[in-house]
Amino acid sequence: MNKRGHVLNAALLAVGIGYVLEPAGDVPTFVRIAEISVPIVLGALFPDVDTAFGKHRKTLHNLAVLGLFLAYPLVFDNLRYVWVGILTHYVLDLLGSRRGIALFYPFEREYSLPFGVPVRSKWADAVTLAVTVVEVVAFAVVHYYVVPLDTTQRILAVLGL
Ligand SMILES: [Zn+2]
Numbered sequence: 001m002n003k004r005g006h007v008l009n010a011a012l013l014a015v016g017i018g019y020v021l022e023p024a025g026d027v028p029t030f031v032r033i034a035e036i037s038v039p040i041v042l043g044a045l046f047p048d049v050d051t052a053f054g055k056h057r058k059t060l061h062n063l064a065v066l067g068l069f070l071a072y073p074l075v076f077d078n079l080r081y082v083w084v085g086i087l088t089h090y091v092l093d094l095l096g097s098r099r100g101i102a103l104f105y106p107f108e109r110e111y112s113l114p115f116g117v118p119v120r121s122k123w124a125d126a127v128t129l130a131v132t133v134v135e136v137v138a139f140a141v142v143h144y145y146v147v148p149l150d151t152t153q154r155i156l157a158v159l160g161l
Contacts, residue, residue, distance in 0.1 A: 001089075001096030002119050003045065005128050009092055010044035010085050011037060012129070016136030017084065020143050021150065036081045043069065043085020047093075055102075061090060062105035088135060095131055096124065 001009075017040070018033030019025065050060040069083040093101050096119055100112025117127045143149045 001092040001124075001128075003048070005096060005119065005124060006044045006048075006089055006092060007041055008125070009088055009128050009132050009135075010041040012132045013084065013088055013135055013139075014040045016132065017081075017139050017149070020136065020140045036084070039079065039081040040085040040088075043082035043087075044089045046082070046086060047089045055105075055108075057093065057099065057110060058102035058105045058108060061093065061101035061103075063103050064105070066090070084139075091135065092128065092131060095127065 014037035015033055017036060018029055021036075022029040022032045047060040047065065048056070050056050050058065054060065066083060066086050069079060069086050072079040072082070090101060090103075094111075094113050095116050098112065098116050098118070100110035102108055103111050117123050121127075139149065
């Protein structure tokens, strides 16, 4: 997937997750969207830094990098929601091309899905939108039935941090 697709996906995902976290559709919803949109968009742009540093689709396209960004809010109390952008970047790369990503880098094997829509396809934007809708639903299910997405704030509060 190209930068345009990643930014479109991340921006729309931020709006969707904003409504998941603050469903009323009033000022707190828009404040939440403002809070999470920049971190999610920046997270969605980050993995492709490995086009300049390291090996593309390997060095910054793996589960260790995702884990790092999941840990940052817990350890340093910053970079919240950047992991959402990292994760959605991986999903879009898996669906937006035939080439895979090296999820277990430094093991170089690239994992891919048996289906995908090339970036240049006329269906690329439609697939990006469809993926975004599915992701918002998935985040809502996780938020309401598994673990709240704003858990780090609760953990830090319990720890008195
Ligand atoms: Zn990528």
